[in-house]
Amino acid sequence: MKRRASRAGTDPVAGLLRGILPMLFLTLLVVALAIPAGLAIAPAFHRPDSSAAAADTPAPWQQVPTRLSPPGGTGAGAVQPLSSSAPVPGPGALAAQLNDALKTDGAGAFTGVVQDAATGALLFDRAGDETRVPASNMKLLTAVSALRVLGPDRRFSTKVVAGSAPGSVVLTGGGDVLLGAGESAPDAVLGHAGLATLAKATVQALRHDGAAGTVSVQLDDSLFTGPSLNPAWSPDDVAAGETAPLFPLALNSARFDPASTTGPRPQDAAMGAAEAFSAQLATAAAAAGLTVAPGVERVPAPVPSGNARILAEVQSATVGQQVDLLLRTSDNFLAEVMGRMSALASGRPGSNDGAIATVLQQLGELGIPTETLHAADVSGLALANQVSARQLTEVVRAITSGPDPRLRAALAGFPVAALTGTLGDRYTDASTARGAGLVRAKTGTLNTVIALSGYVVDADGRLLVFSFIGNGLTPGAANKPALDRAASLLAGCGCR
Template sequence: MRKRQPQRSEQHTSRGWWIASGIVAVGCIGIGAWLVPTAAGQWDSLTGADQPDALASASSVDNPVKDLPGDADQPAPADLAGPLEAASGKLDGGGTMASQVVDVASGNVLYSDDATRPVTPASNLKLLTQFALLSHADPNSRYETNSYLSEDSKSVTLVAGGDTMLSSGTSDENSVLGHAGVQTLAAQTIQELKDKGVSGKLPVNLDASMYSGQGTNPAWDSADVDAGYVTSISPIALWDHHTQRPSDGEDVSHRPQNAGADALNGYVKALNEAGASQGLSFASGSDSSEAAEHADSQRLGSVESATVLEQAKYMMENSDNVLAEVLGRNAAIAAGNEGSIEGAIKTVKQTLTGAGISTDGLIQKDSCGLSADNRVTPITLAQIIAHATQSETATSNLAETLPVAGGTGTLASRFEADDASAAQGSARAKTGTLLKVNSLTGYTTTSQGRLLAYSFVVNDVTNSEAATTALDASVAALTKL
């Protein structure tokens, strides 16, 4: 059985003061000036996986490149070759690294090693999903979950709207996970039914027609599904597709067999608790995906998720496979495509092509990177980062969703070695880990304040620790230039 190496991370809150100080220190040069208000100034929110910071909207976000010193020297390709070759040597024959480094301001490729080779990216594929999402959805928009009374007043329909982070309790506006709660929706529903004079026992049906096609991707290894790294995807779910509140953002236990039915049952339970004193009772009805027309006048209640950007940040920081699949389908719908596996994949390619980003060699099987059959070149990955860091559209928010080296999310316990510590508090990246894959794609600034986008992907890994060491050393080498 092929096992995955989960991207676990520990929150070292005791280290927060000096990492934040490091960010402030580099703020005098390079992108540090841009990181200060979003990282050092909001440290507690950044390290709390359930409460990512509410980031800027597309209309107000600043271009991070504008804060860089205009006279920062671009490194010469020769300056990168030696340090990066030394860093990749730390693989010690335990894998093959493909690399691409781009100077963002000029677009010049400073280093390229086997970068045209389509490689298995692991969770670096989430960058493609995030880019597509922020290209088509307003980052400040929210996903609605609604309930409606039938025209004959004899049943209630729960309508999925793409929020899979519902809580089984009341809405918590200060949290991303559980921002909307089914108890709050149930209380609204009971009040509306009372006002309409409805009583008795009503069936509650689920309209999950927002998504189509298979919920479980056939490209996923069944062992990964059984282990909970991913599960069948629904447009509505409790607790990010868990049967109870997860212990942290990387908890893969307690997966429901049918997330839609689980959410429906949770809503019905809340309705019965709230409606008992009003002469109302409820039973779960159909949990099919059949669509139905619902008049606004028949709406009984509505709750809203955290913003698209907050959910996207949660996904990135925790490398959340299931949420990536949800946001991939939501991106497809926002782009006018079907909310399906195929629709999400189609949307990514259309979006990259439209942005002028290479899709040469791209083979996409899912939205989260769990499939070992995904292929993408480091050229594509580095181009996404370069595009995001200089964009004046909503895609620029992608840059701020990436974990901080040695500080947040899946990078919290990385870059601790002496030859890698230079990147702490400065570099940002998306990690990727499968049994034979380790990857890092992101951006950093040189000691002179020059912004570089990079992608380092190791395939055929035989020693994950050595691969991680080589990746961290590679990013640090760029930061030291």
Template sequence: MVSEARWWQIGGRVGIPPAQRHTLRLVALSATAGLLVAAGAVAAAGPWEGGQRRAERERAAAVAAHADSPHAPSVTPGTPPVLAALGDGAGSPPARAGLAAVLDPLLRDPALGAQAAGVVYDAATGQRLYGSGQDGAYTPASTVKLATAAAALTALGPDHRIETTAVREGDTVVLVGGGDPTLTARPANGAGPRPASLADLADATARALKADGKDHVRLAYDTSRYTGPTQHTIGPNDNIAPVTALMADEGRLDASDHGPADRTADPAGDAARAFAALLRERGVSCEGEPAEGRAPAGARPLAAVSSPPLSALVERALTTSDNDIAEALARQTALASGRPASFEGAAQAVTERLRQLGLPLDGARIADGSGLDRADALSPDLLARLLALAADPRRPALRPLLTGLPVAGFSGTLRGRYGDGAAGRGLVRAKTGTLTRVNTLAGTAVDADGRLLAFAFMANGTTDADGAQRALDRMASAVAACGCRG
């Protein structure tokens, strides 16, 4: 699968006091201004930083500090404000007939094939403004990650972290996997929220062992937090590693941090061997090869490291369309829901959470967390309603669904799309989905009157992937460009 990015979209709504609506507008603006200044500013800010890019935060502070000044900073000349508010102050919603007149012909583009559908919602009111085949079940490809992420955020909250621990029983140290695919054996690179580090865990473990007078141990590793098959149904693949509770750097055999890559067939064993080498570097010898086992119930804790918060994991999963993180999010949802942390248990847990959110599940099927499984089936209506729900100020836990979306022409899988002059450039944020004969796009757009709209466009049975992609981009751009009030 592919890559993606982020920012923030929230705003006022009927029943919220005017002062609070003003605050919400400022926060909403903070999410977009830095990204619209230039693509270079986005890159300079680095990747994820706890829910908001550095450039965006600094831009937000400047806007807030000078909001009432005649010298208040403005967005790049010629670029309209991306997000004024949800609701009052941001124009009225587009007319249904106006949207249909624009989108119906685009949905009939031959590149989308005979199984194409779409829907548009007003994020402020939750009203459907456009629909064509929106209730049908389609293969979502990677847009299913939106559902996976929403389920995880609902089950665990955005501040949840995944721990990897080392425990001791006698002369044996057990490395216990918690399910963090971002655990790294690489040196720190200083970009974004720092992942949990095996080197840090080895530092703390070696100190604890030496304090106990131990400098020679056996090493075992525990992957029992997850159950069931580790191999995805697509089989060995450079898009995903075997799904285990213990892995380092997503089992990648190169230095990349996203996108396709050669993967190890034994991520847990490789992580344990890397940990053993790190302990040796710190003066603790490890006898023989690490053995798979289970930590005894009474084992003494030695050290632990924690992943970035779940909000950052969600953002990265959406931004880079990271399949390994998405499958981990699904399993963490299963654990929080009392389900087995397997492909099947995770699918059941995600489905339950979507039902609790009140989303339409007729014909829906969750088969995996990443969208690599063609047995997944979702409706455009579910995806668009989920995005509108994430924009609700009363649902702050879901905000990473929006902050994780790529920005048209600037980041993630949309970095190379929406070239200079494209109507949706900087105004469309969307999760892409691509499999053979499947092209989908679900996200948000700010229209010509500053109204935030949520959309989902899905095409199954496509034969021209590039043509289908361009057709979907034209539809999203049309939503952004359309005043459609008449």
């Protein structure tokens, strides 16, 4: 039976929220303005000093604003930092509500953990140290590793270098799998670097060198090593387009169409990108009196970096922007590439094993125990992954409140309930609407697995981190609402 990893489309919002959508987006804008304030006082989030609201009445900071305040404003309605003196939910009251919500529809069971982000205090624990299949929640580990090893401002270069044969150029992959076929789009993440821009710059360099006649195109995609497909992945998932063979360059995160995030993917994304570059090069070369030989061949061995004369290059969006995209859309291919690029930056081979070792090392350096954690990949598509809810909440806590400020770059990538990413079509009924626009969490979905890990400010103004994982579930059963109800309970909690 086919297993499906979580994906996002165009972020639809169901009918129940359509009437309040503009005001919800206004709320999000206020929250976005609040993030810099929260970062400035890391390692903890805090809330405005005000009295706690009743659980059935949204607190002032959760209500839809009547107007926007400019950044740095101090008047009424201005965004203010949260206070660390906000009440912490009582574990007993919280457990009573969550245990009632976390009931499976059919077979299987849920584990879960809720922690206070500022102190790490354990507020809810249902078999939280038991390792489970985490599905795409595995991407949280990969995101943290990438931000620590690569840094949020790092960019990947796709280069064209002079080949060893006269008149040859070599397209060299450097880890950017979000290439666009057209001109570079500076304000975009997908398509930030464009092959048409790279081709024009290459022709300019060739003309400067006095090139004449025919130009041949070669491909160097040797940056990654080891199998391009993980043996732990189901062939059915690969055929369905949940992922694809991994290469250090690709168009549209190995998608035929940048507007489509479903369906089969190209099985040789690097060659597809090289052929698109060759076509763009032919167009640009014609205006310069040059011709481009048909076809692209892989170079038998990469040009030594010290001897490669760079003719042109384009750079990707930042790692921080790519992490945002991979979390929001739950892109397995992009996550695996980010894992391999992190491995290379840490001095390991750009392979699956190198990516896993790098992730585990980074978690260990953050003080997150990994003795019981088993990783078979870094995207969460493999059923052999084993991670506990406690380990996941510690990762989320490191992002929201930990001592490493580089991890804050992952905050915006968490999908927002009922609004963005893989949560865009959830939290739309009466039992979960309390969390709409407030819960931010990474989803995970396989046939018998669902997971939800993220953060929320409760009605008393306390930042909570949480992870709920269901394993052994009945395929197709209605289990996502249980996790959404649990997270919505946290958003409305005045649990004292």
